Amino acid sequence: MNFPSHVNLPADAREELIDSLNTLLADSIDLHWQIKQAHWNIRGKHFYSRHELFDELAKHARKQADEFAERAGTLGGYAEGTIRLAAKNSELPEYDLQAVDGDAHLRALVDRFARYGASIRNGIHRSEELNDPVTADLLTQSLGEVELDLWFLESHLHGDVRATARRGADAGDDAGTRPPNA
Numbered sequence: 609m610n611f612p613s614h615v616n617l618p619a620d621a622r623e624e625l626i627d628s629l630n631t632l633l634a635d636s637i638d639l640h641w642q643i644k645q646a647h648w649n650i651r652g653k654h655f656y657s658r659h660e661l662f663d664e665l666a667k668h669a670r671k672q673a674d675e676f677a678e679r680a681g682t683l684g685g686y687a688e689g690t691i692r693l694a695a696k697n698s699e700l701p702e703y704d705l706q707a708v709d710g711d712a713h714l715r716a717l718v719d720r721f722a723r724y725g726a727s728i729r730n731g732i733h734r735s736e737e738l739n740d741p742v743t744a745d746l747l748t749q750s751l752g753e754v755e756l757d758l759w760f761l762e763s764h765l766h767g768d769v770r771a772t773a774r775r776g777a778d779a780g781d782d783a784g785t786r787p788p789n790a
């Protein structure tokens with residue numbers, strides 16, 4: 609379902625942009641609650657600082673969800689933002705429900721942030737192709753936040769070969785998420 613819009617873009621371009629924003633909305637809602645899952649269930653060394661860090665990162669994903677939903681609305685779209693719609697539409701795998709110690713949570717979150725960032729980067733390219741610099745700019749700002757948060761997460765895993773190997777394996781053919789040595 610879409611709404612009338614006077615934004616000066618062809619209807620088919622708006623429709624594709626809305627679909628892409630709704631997918632990113634689902635990803636961001638899913639990621640927000642996955643980060644909260646880590647925030648609530650982390651145990652072990654550095655508990656307090658990691659518990660607090662995860663809460664900060666969850667706020668960023670929540671803000672991005674709001675921005676993606678409102679851009680979809682601005683383009684005349686219906687924002688698909690309930691928990692059930694997000695669960696259905698998210699591209700992210702379910703959280704690692706076996707994770708307990710801090711590093712297991714960090715590895716799970718690094719993986720999810722890398723996937724989320726790759727999807728946003730694809731969204732930037734497509735927005736540029738569809739001549740929508742406003743969506744491209746919004747997504748570029750979001751990607752900057754996501755990559756900064758990813759740095760905060762993966763810096764905790766410095767020297768952990770499992771984190772690097774996992775990201776390399778999961779990044780597939782998307783050069784945007786491939787670590788330099790993969």
Ligand SMILES: [Fe+2]
Pocket residue numbers: 647663
């Ligand atoms: Fe909390």
